[in-house]
Amino acid sequence: MDTIKLAIIGCGGMGHAHQASFTELQNEITVTATCDIELEKARAMAELLGARHYSADYHEILEYCDAVLLVLPHHLHFEVGMECLRAGKHVLMEKPLCNTERQCLDLIHLAQAKHLTLMTAYPVRYLPLYRQLKDIIAQKTYGDVFQVSIWTEQYTMTNIWSKSAEKLGGGQLFSHGCHYIDCLLWYLGNPVRGFHLGTNYGTPWMEKEGTSNVTMEFENGALGYHFGTWGAKGSKLNYSVHAHFTEAMVELNVSDGLMYLHQFGDEPKLIASYEPGKNTQFEIGHFAHCIRTGEVPETNGPESLQGLRNIWRMYEAEQKGVIADLHGLGLKQEWDVPNLAKLPQR
Numbered sequence: 042m043d044t045i046k047l048a049i050i051g052c053g054g055m056g057h058a059h060q061a062s063f064t065e066l067q068n069e070i071t072v073t074a075t076c077d078i079e080l081e082k083a084r085a086m087a088e089l090l091g092a093r094h095y096s097a098d099y100h101e102i103l104e105y106c107d108a109v110l111l112v113l114p115h116h117l118h119f120e121v122g123m124e125c126l127r128a129g130k131h132v133l134m135e136k137p138l139c140n141t142e143r144q145c146l147d148l149i150h151l152a153q154a155k156h157l158t159l160m161t162a163y164p165v166r167y168l169p170l171y172r173q174l175k176d177i178i179a180q181k182t183y184g185d186v187f188q189v190s191i192w193t194e195q196y197t198m199t200n201i202w203s204k205s206a207e208k209l210g211g212g213q214l215f216s217h218g219c220h221y222i223d224c225l226l227w228y229l230g231n232p233v234r235g236f237h238l239g240t241n242y243g244t245p246w247m248e249k250e251g252t253s254n255v256t257m258e259f260e261n262g263a264l265g266y267h268f269g270t271w272g273a274k275g276s277k278l279n280y281s282v283h284a285h286f287t288e289a290m291v292e293l294n295v296s297d298g299l300m301y302l303h304q305f306g307d308e309p310k311l312i313a314s315y316e317p318g319k320n321t322q323f324e325i326g327h328f329a330h331c332i333r334t335g336e337v338p339e340t341n342g343p344e345s346l347q348g349l350r351n352i353w354r355m356y357e358a359e360q361k362g363v364i365a366d367l368h369g370l371g372l373k374q375e376w377d378v379p380n381l382a383k384l385p386q387r
Contacts, residue, residue, distance in 0.1 A: 044071040045329050050099045050121060051112035051135075052077035052086040059110065062322035063090055069329045074102035103128045108158070108332060110325075111135060115216065116208045119144040122159075126151045131158040133328045137219045138345040140210035142382040145349065149342035158331045160324075160338035161345040165220045166227060167323035169315045170293050170300050174284055177291060178228055183302075184287030189228050190266040191221045192281045194273035197244075197251075204246050212239055212249030215352055218269045223340070223348040223372075225257060225265035228284075231371030232257050232265075234364050237355035244272040255355065257367065343376040353382040 047070050049059075063072055074094040077083040087095035094105045099121060103109075108131035111121055119139045125132050132152070138161050139145045152159035165171055178186045195217075209216045214237060226232065235257035244251025252270040259265065280295035290303040291312075298317035301309040324340070331338045351370050358365035366385050369375070 044069055045108055045332055046071055046073040046106045048072070048074040048076065048099075048102050048106035048109045048130075049086060049090075049092075049112060050076045050102075050109055050125075052079075052082040053112065059112075059321050059325065060089060062320075062325050065322045066326055066329065069326065074105040076102050100124070103130060106130060108133065108328070110162075114208055115140050115210045119148060122148050123151060126155060126157055126159070129155065129157070131328075131332050133160050133162055133325070135162045136345075137161070137210060137215060137349055138342060142346070142350065142353065142380070145342065145346040146377070146379065149346065152342060156335075158328065158338060159342045160328050160331065161340045161342070162321070162324055163220055163223050163340040163345070164319060164321045164324045165224055166340055167327060168295075168320055169323075170295065170298065170313060171224065171282075173300065173313055174282065174291060174293060175228060177286075178284065182286075183289035183291065185261075186229070186263055186284055186286050188264050188266070188283075188285040189225060190283045190285075191224065191268070192278040193217065193221065193267075193269040194276040194279055195269075195271050196273050197271035198246050204248055206249040209249070211352070211356065212241070212247055212253065213244075213251050213269050213271050214239060214253040214255065215349070215356075217271075218253055218255065218267055219348055219352060221267045221269070222255065222257075222351055223345070225267065226344075226348055226351070226370075226372050229257075229259040229261075229263050229265050231260045231374060232351060232367035233260055234258050235351065235355055235367050236364050237352075237359050239359070244270070247271065257351070344372040347372050347374065347376055350382045354384050357384050 072090040072092045075083045075086040075092050076096050076099045080097040083095040096102050109125045110133045112135050237255050239250025239253045241247040241251050251272050255267040257265040282293035284291045292301040298315045300313035302312045303309050347370050354365045
């Protein structure tokens with residue numbers, strides 16, 4: 042296969058975030074077409090990336106590509122994703138996969154039936170520091186991990202594309218926290234219970250939560266925590282991960298691209314560093330590799346769906362004022378079951 046011909050559908054902020062990645066991957070991927078409902082945005086993106094075709098209607102560009110990167114509002118993921126799969130195109134879907142369980146299942150089943158690559162754009166999983174932490178956990182370099190805490194602190198009032206819970210599929214947790222629920226499952230295994238507390242106090246522009254706290258317990262007794270806010274007027278932690286092991290604590294200062302080792306009696310030790318930024322070339326390169334080889338992506342449809350099911354169950358439990366039963370929602374557990382997003386009936 043020559044370079045993979047890729048079309049970008051959606052030329053807003055995230056579309057531009059991928060620009061540097063295509064330069065780095067020019068021997069593997071060629072952007073051949075762009076699309077946006079605002080034609081000028083599609084034209085500008087096409088000029089920026091050297092694409093020959095652009096349009097305000099995505100149907101008009103599908104003949105010029107092998108694969109698509111869908112960078113659209115969440116409520117459009119299903120319709121456009123299905124049309125692209127029906128046209129025989131591989132799909133890299135910006136997170137989250139879809140806004141409902143049924144939509145996710147239909148998208149996954151169609152991709153499988155047509156032997157096409159369907160991958161969710163969870164760039165965090167592919168970033169070198171996060172992957173190094175995954176190896177440290179798996180190899181028990183500093184003993185057993187018993188707590189992973191993730192913080193993401195942003196201010197979004199000026200750049201959030203939608204305040205609507207229906208269009209977002211939820212609030213901050215569903216729209217952005219899905220990255221980090223995915224990471225907690227990837228790091229810690231099968232969940233057993235958890236809870237979410239969210240509020241739009243401090244983020245009144247949001248219909249649903251703009252600030253979110255999640256705690257999850259896993260089969261081996263380890264705990265995972267995620268705090269995210271879209272209302273931060275300042276930040277100390279920014280994007281940070283603390284992994285507590287029986288022999289040490291490992292800190293990821295993601296915003297600065299640094300990893301530190303903390304042990305009692307010693308000064309923090311810098312053990313890894315990487316250029317900070319979105320660095321989406323890793324996920325896009327993986328997408329290209331899977332198209333070429335037929336391998337299943339790491340952030341594939343079923344695993345993405347399992348992560349979202351954890352969120353849906355915690356949302357439901359929050360409404361009912363109970364702890365969510367999360368049994369059966371690990372990344373590698375049986376996924377092709379309808380209504381698994383609902384809390385089990387006891």
